[in-house]
Amino acid sequence: MTDAFHIDVPHTDGTLAVIALSGEFDITTAPAVRARALELIAAGHPDLVADLAGVTFCDSSGLGALVGIWRCAKDADGSLALAAIPDRLGRLLSVTGMDTFLPAHPSADAALAAGQGRTTA
Amino acid sequence: MAAVRRYDILDTPPDGAYDRVAALAARLFEVPVATVTIVDEDRIWFKATHGLEGVTEIGRDPGLCASAVLTDDPTVIPDTLVDPIACSNPLVAGPMGVRFYAAAPIITADGYRLGTVNVLDTRPREISEADSATLADLAAVVRDQLELRLSALHVVRAEQERRKVEQDKRQAEEEARQRAERDKTAIAAFASTLQRTLVPPALPAVPGLELACHYQTASPQEVGGDFYDVFPVDGGRWAFFLGDVCGKGAEAASVTSLTRYTLRAAALVDADPTAALKALNTALLLDAAVGTRFCTAIFGLLDPAPDGGFTVTLATGGHPPAYHLSPTEDGGVRVEAVRAKGGMLVGAFAEAAFASRTLHLAPGQGLLLYTDGLTEARTADGDMLADTGLTDFLAQRSATVGAGRLIDDTVALLDTLPDTERDDVALLALSVPAPDAAPAGITTTAHSAAAPTADASVGQENRRP
Numbered sequence: 001m002t003d004a005f006h007i008d009v010p011h012t013d014g015t016l017a018v019i020a021l022s023g024e025f026d027i028t029t030a031p032a033v034r035a036r037a038l039e040l041i042a043a044g045h046p047d048l049v050a051d052l053a054g055v056t057f058c059d060s061s062g063l064g065a066l067v068g069i070w071r072c073a074k075d076a077d078g079s080l081a082l083a084a085i086p087d088r089l090g091r092l093l094s095v096t097g098m099d100t101f102l103p104a105h106p107s108a109d110a111a112l113a114a115g116q117g118r119t120t121a
Numbered sequence: 122m123a124a125v126r127r128y129d130i131l132d133t134p135p136d137g138a139y140d141r142v143a144a145l146a147a148r149l150f151e152v153p154v155a156t157v158t159i160v161d162e163d164r165i166w167f168k169a170t171h172g173l174e175g176v177t178e179i180g181r182d183p184g185l186c187a188s189a190v191l192t193d194d195p196t197v198i199p200d201t202l203v204d205p206i207a208c209s210n211p212l213v214a215g216p217m218g219v220r221f222y223a224a225a226p227i228i229t230a231d232g233y234r235l236g237t238v239n240v241l242d243t244r245p246r247e248i249s250e251a252d253s254a255t256l257a258d259l260a261a262v263v264r265d266q267l268e269l270r271l272s273a274l275h276v277v278r279a280e281q282e283r284r285k286v287e288q289d290k291r292q293a294e295e296e297a298r299q300r301a302e303r304d305k306t307a308i309a310a311f312a313s314t315l316q317r318t319l320v321p322p323a324l325p326a327v328p329g330l331e332l333a334c335h336y337q338t339a340s341p342q343e344v345g346g347d348f349y350d351v352f353p354v355d356g357g358r359w360a361f362f363l364g365d366v367c368g369k370g371a372e373a374a375s376v377t378s379l380t381r382y383t384l385r386a387a388a389l390v391d392a393d394p395t396a397a398l399k400a401l402n403t404a405l406l407l408d409a410a411v412g413t414r415f416c417t418a419i420f421g422l423l424d425p426a427p428d429g430g431f432t433v434t435l436a437t438g439g440h441p442p443a444y445h446l447s448p449t450e451d452g453g454v455r456v457e458a459v460r461a462k463g464g465m466l467v468g469a470f471a472e473a474a475f476a477s478r479t480l481h482l483a484p485g486q487g488l489l490l491y492t493d494g495l496t497e498a499r500t501a502d503g504d505m506l507a508d509t510g511l512t513d514f515l516a517q518r519s520a521t522v523g524a525g526r527l528i529d530d531t532v533a534l535l536d537t538l539p540d541t542e543r544d545d546v547a548l549l550a551l552s553v554p555a556p557d558a559a560p561a562g563i564t565t566t567a568h569s570a571a572a573p574t575a576d577a578s579v580g581q582e583n584r585r586p
Contacts, residue, residue: 095439100463
């Protein structure tokens, strides 16, 4: 039942980076996601697109990581956009009101096309 | 003198090797007395004696040993009485009446003279060059013996040192282990105490309302991040809240405390549920130590209504919906999710907005609040119970929506689920007794996995008429 969790960075371009997650995004894996994202921000890619297509489960720690990454990106004059959000995670983002702050796109490509992942939120 | 100390030979017990050297010297020189001496600061100590039993040391009077140790070559005094210095030595002038004295210094490899090998006679005599050389050889034998002893001593001391280091290490490890054990016990006790301060011991008695709750942490070691409270506001109004701090452990617990006190304080200033959540949002964002900690919460205000029920204003901050349960005419239960569109996580965004909804809790109806430990609990087939599982369960219960029964049944449902990866769970139910029902009461059903008395079906229960 437990899928191996993966973090990939399939694309970087200027200030942009796509961080793709797959598996269970929870209390055990969230710290690694946060750390990897902060590395990308520190390395000059503050405009992040989180590709969530492969996320099978996300709990409050996962949401916590997204909020933390969003804040750090904003502090670095960047942004965080979400792509390919699974249904259940979408409901969670809606219940928590996070969808108001984190723009969603059907796919990572769409996010990149939609203004380089940058948001004015 | 330092060299003498280094060999650590002074005042050691008699040793066969040195005794044999003394005996050999006496036999070779055909003298009655032979000795091996070590010269100390203030005395001449006899390491071995032959023909002089019972004497262990003498003073450093000049003329004999004390003089012989000052030169690298053997000392020979054929007749002590004609030697200007030796003649007054106590051994010569005293009862022993030594007339002949010869000695060779014991010289270490690095040139220190530690003592002498001596031969003494009561008659004057001459010895040859070869005899002097023999005496020097005997002194060298003693020297070799001392070197051997010293190296053995070094080995033994190194071994003793090693054993002591090992023993110290074992002792330190044992002490560390015991300390860790004590710390663990203390921490568990502390967590348990902290938890008791975080969880209200009992719900208050609210006139016209039945209340029940359940609280269970994932493990006794964990301080939970779930919280709830019910308290009076003013003019017969009551406030309640339930929520979940993101994360676990001590850090989450500190946010839980901050959250509870902030909500209680905020409600006293402005009982409006949306204002209370806004105040909490500001407090969590201001608290630097809290960092990126945030929570989800539902805050409600109860205003007594003329029909015996309550007007409930519910504001939600990113929390799963509460369920409003009302009996239907056909004996079933209508389950309605109370959603307030637009409520966001509390403490995550400075710009967060909170929304509220008002509902009427009529006599016979109930309201269930819960944390995601309930909806994210895994069923036997590995799926989460989820909203649908919970609503199905609530709809299939018998028509009674009393808070106590509701909590008992929900806890029973949790108990049927596998115990793996269980998260914290907090449940709070409110119900208005139907007019024709048994007298209204307050049911407090507090369960805690951390409490030794935890019993899923009993816990603590007070029913007050």
